[in-house]
Amino acid sequence: MKKLINNPTRVVEEMVEGYVKAHPEFIKQLPENDRALVSVRPTKENKVGILIGGGSGHEPGFLGYVGEGMADGVAVGNIFASPSPDPIVEVTKAIDKGAGVVYLYGNYAGDVMNFGMAAEMADLEEDIEVGMALASDDVASAPKDEKEKRRGIAGEFFIYKAAGAAADFGYNLDDVVRVANKANENTRSMGVGISPCYLPQTGEPSFEIGDDEMEIGLGHHGEPGIEKGLLETADHVADRLVKDILKDIEINAGDQVAVLVNGLGATPRMDLYIVYRRVEQILSERGIKIYRSYVGDYITSLEMGGCSVTLMKLDEELTKTIDHPVNCPMFVQK
Amino acid sequence: MKKLINNPTRVVEEMVEGYVKAHPEFIKQLPENDRALVSVRPTKENKVGILIGGGSGHEPGFLGYVGEGMADGVAVGNIFASPSPDPIVEVTKAIDKGAGVVYLYGNYAGDVMNFGMAAEMADLEEDIEVGMALASDDVASAPKDEKEKRRGIAGEFFIYKAAGAAADFGYNLDDVVRVANKANENTRSMGVGISPCYLPQTGEPSFEIGDDEMEIGLGHHGEPGIEKGLLETADHVADRLVKDILKDIEINAGDQVAVLVNGLGATPRMDLYIVYRRVEQILSERGIKIYRSYVGDYITSLEMGGCSVTLMKLDEELTKTIDHPVNCPMFVQK
Numbered sequence: 303m304k305k306l307i308n309n310p311t312r313v314v315e316e317m318v319e320g321y322v323k324a325h326p327e328f329i330k331q332l333p334e335n336d337r338a339l340v341s342v343r344p345t346k347e348n349k350v351g352i353l354i355g356g357g358s359g360h361e362p363g364f365l366g367y368v369g370e371g372m373a374d375g376v377a378v379g380n381i382f383a384s385p386s387p388d389p390i391v392e393v394t395k396a397i398d399k400g401a402g403v404v405y406l407y408g409n410y411a412g413d414v415m416n417f418g419m420a421a422e423m424a425d426l427e428e429d430i431e432v433g434m435a436l437a438s439d440d441v442a443s444a445p446k447d448e449k450e451k452r453r454g455i456a457g458e459f460f461i462y463k464a465a466g467a468a469a470d471f472g473y474n475l476d477d478v479v480r481v482a483n484k485a486n487e488n489t490r491s492m493g494v495g496i497s498p499c500y501l502p503q504t505g506e507p508s509f510e511i512g513d514d515e516m517e518i519g520l521g522h523h524g525e526p527g528i529e530k531g532l533l534e535t536a537d538h539v540a541d542r543l544v545k546d547i548l549k550d551i552e553i554n555a556g557d558q559v560a561v562l563v564n565g566l567g568a569t570p571r572m573d574l575y576i577v578y579r580r581v582e583q584i585l586s587e588r589g590i591k592i593y594r595s596y597v598g599d600y601i602t603s604l605e606m607g608g609c610s611v612t613l614m615k616l617d618e619e620l621t622k623t624i625d626h627p628v629n630c631p632m633f634v635q636k
Numbered sequence: 637m638k639k640l641i642n643n644p645t646r647v648v649e650e651m652v653e654g655y656v657k658a659h660p661e662f663i664k665q666l667p668e669n670d671r672a673l674v675s676v677r678p679t680k681e682n683k684v685g686i687l688i689g690g691g692s693g694h695e696p697g698f699l700g701y702v703g704e705g706m707a708d709g710v711a712v713g714n715i716f717a718s719p720s721p722d723p724i725v726e727v728t729k730a731i732d733k734g735a736g737v738v739y740l741y742g743n744y745a746g747d748v749m750n751f752g753m754a755a756e757m758a759d760l761e762e763d764i765e766v767g768m769a770l771a772s773d774d775v776a777s778a779p780k781d782e783k784e785k786r787r788g789i790a791g792e793f794f795i796y797k798a799a800g801a802a803a804d805f806g807y808n809l810d811d812v813v814r815v816a817n818k819a820n821e822n823t824r825s826m827g828v829g830i831s832p833c834y835l836p837q838t839g840e841p842s843f844e845i846g847d848d849e850m851e852i853g854l855g856h857h858g859e860p861g862i863e864k865g866l867l868e869t870a871d872h873v874a875d876r877l878v879k880d881i882l883k884d885i886e887i888n889a890g891d892q893v894a895v896l897v898n899g900l901g902a903t904p905r906m907d908l909y910i911v912y913r914r915v916e917q918i919l920s921e922r923g924i925k926i927y928r929s930y931v932g933d934y935i936t937s938l939e940m941g942g943c944s945v946t947l948m949k950l951d952e953e954l955t956k957t958i959d960h961p962v963n964c965p966m967f968v969q970k
Contacts, residue, residue: 304830304847306870306907306943316870317906320913324929361905496638499904513638536640536650568902570833570938571695571966572651573640579654595658598966599933604904607939609640632905632932634968 303500310502314358314380321365325631329368332396338389340375340396341368350433350469350478351375351397354406354462355390356413357382359499360522363458363601366632372466373406377420381501381604382523384412390420394430402431402475406462406482408454409438433475435482437461439491439612441550442519442528455522456564456601457489460614460624467626485620490547491562493610494539495520495527499567499603508606518542522566522603536573540580543611548588553615555589560596560624562612567602569609574598581611594624600633637834644836648692648714655699659965663702666730672723674709674730675702684767684803684812685709685731688740688796689724690747691716693833694856697792697935700966706800707740711754715835715938716857718746724754728764736765736809740796740816742788743772767809769816771795773825773946775884776853776862789856790898790935791823794948794958801960819954824881825896827944828873829854829861833901833937842940852876856900856937870907874914877945882922887949889923894930894958896946901936903943908932915945928958934967 307313315336322331322339332338345351354364355377365376375393377385384407394403405421407413414436421432438449439457454461464485468478495517498507508524511517516534519527534542553559563578565571574597585592593616616624628635641647649670656665656673666672679685688698689711699710709727711719718741728737739755741747748770755766772783773791788795798819802812829851832841842858845851850868853861868876887893897912899905908931919926927950948954962969 304867304941306828306830306873306903307910308869308871313906313910316913317909320909320911320916320931323916324909324912324931359904359906361909366905494640496640516638533638535642537642539640567904568939568941569640570693570901570936571700571933572647572693572938575651575654575658575695576641576647577654578658579650582654582657597654597658599905602904604906605902605941607638607902629970634970636963636968636970 303505305502307502313502314378318378328631332392335389335392337378337385338392339365339368339378340393343370345374345397345399347399348401349399350401350473350475351399351403352406352466352469353393353397353403355385356407357384359604360601362632367462367630369628369630371470371626371628372462372630384410384416387416387420387423390417391423394420394424394432395428398430402433404433404435404465404475404478404482406435406465408458409436409452431475433479435465435479435486437486439486439489441490441492441546443521446550453521455491455493456562456610457491457612459562459600460489460560460612461485464620464623467623470626481619481623485614488615488620489612490551491610491612492543492546493520493608494518494543495606495608496533497568497607498524499606520608536576537580540577540611541584544581544584547611547613551615553590553613558591558593558616560594560614560616561592562596562600564601564610564612565599566606566608567599568605568607571598574609577609593621637839639836641836647836648712651692652712662965666726669723669726671712671719672726673699673702673712674727677704679708679731679733681733682735683733684735684807684809685733685737686740686800686803687727687731687737689719690741691718693938694935696966701796701964703962703964705804705960705962706796706964718744718750721750721754721757724751725757728754728758728766729762732764736767738767738769738799738809738812738816740769740799742792743770743786765809767813769799769813769820771820773820773823775824775826775880777855780884787855789825789827790896790944791825791946793896793934794823794894794946795819798954798957801957804960815953815957819948822949822954823946824885825944825946826877826880827854827942828852828877829940829942830867831902831941832858833940854942870910871914874911874945875918878915878918881945881947885949887924887947892925892927892950894928894948894950895926896930896934898935898944898946899933900940900942901933902939902941905932908943911943927955
């Protein structure tokens, strides 16, 4: 394991400190809890507050998506571990402007438990209404008839963007939750891992893989995929990922999609664009229209090698959310 | 070597194809030469055209910086190799709107030769006035009294941003060149490498390094640094990089700087922000004011591990260029 860090047990604190110092015009830590960060621009009165969060190590997810057009605040967990309820509650209190707060997070046991507890505390102790929407876009993480077991991966980006836009449009709590759930329903991702990341505290690789192997369907924390095999060409990988996605969701000729080819941390943009090239070919051949594309590192796993492909099927409402401008330190869309 | 590619000899073609397909609202290939790309928004009449270029493998550099507020066109070379004069001339013809074109590139022998030949061809055959400005920000690449030998590394980002803004401000050719040269004069970078990248065509690592080593001053193509040693903490690395920069350029208490902590491709943003944290501490201790910070992958070397620190000393004019909004596929600033 080779990293540019100081003390392995303090990587999250030092990252957050560096982040807040680098972007003071965007974000600040709350005095009550240094894992609770909010936008320096106060949430507008009567706007639904958007709270995101999860483990660290996925940067730009999640703290990088606090800013205009996306989230109002973030609760920061340890590496690949859910934040505890305390910072979630503190952010909730800070960003509630009378219209309630929506929690957005990936479908992982720890997150479900901690965000659930925080929601209860916010309701009982602070009388703040909380809505929740889970991301569960990873096709490989469970079969279609056990969809409630699926994990959230890079599609979280689309779901957070959709909900952030809906809140900006002035939607009420129920409608923001509805849009987030629709975005999740319409979004599918599938990834491939070719090299592991290393956990700072243990120095251990997140998964074992041979020098000539890839793992299809690998999770964002090294959760086992559905198939290990010899590393194939980018076209072959793209074919496989898109095929599995399109087996899982009906997207027909004439339909419009947003596409995300997401790097896991150590994959050059060159490779991501080569994968995108094939994704575009496949969708074009099927008559599926690409409305907007995102290629780059959006939700990473430290220095993991590999990528994922995400498709979000668009209707008129989701298209509006995709078009909505965003101004965050790690993601800007005009 | 593990990569998500198809044919190693066609990685640049396939990347460019994917890139243009992903961002058709930003960029297009010229019919005359598929390594010649220009913004889909025609250069404004009488605006100086900004042409950037260099080897591939540095993405977002250089094709990612074509768009509003930065470059009007790019000439794309092979991996780590200068573009030939032909695409440079084609871009020049496409973006000249009567005010001439400024070529911006790093100080490498191949680039100096090819951009020089292209400038001559543009002048003699097309009667287009061409100005040129080199980036040579890498402190480690030659001693101070041999500054003309220094290479351009991540500071190129600031220089291209400054010149792109100056052209937008309506400056004439000489003034755009003057601003680019001033940006270069005021910019210093220094990097550290901790793991190599792999050249697609040969599969060879760009440099050799031990499992517990780092190389200070390493170049963007694996050019040897000034010191190989045991991998140190992020704070120690930041101390060294900033110390060497501040030995080379006078930046005093009260001065303002722009800061770039640039990842080389495989370095998590977590690590970059931990490095930034220390850079900010050092500058604060010295009373140097940080006007704006950039942290992320701005000029990479495929999947190389490591980072660089860049400081640009600001005066009023350079501050204006830093503030200028940009809208490119790989970099947006509101």
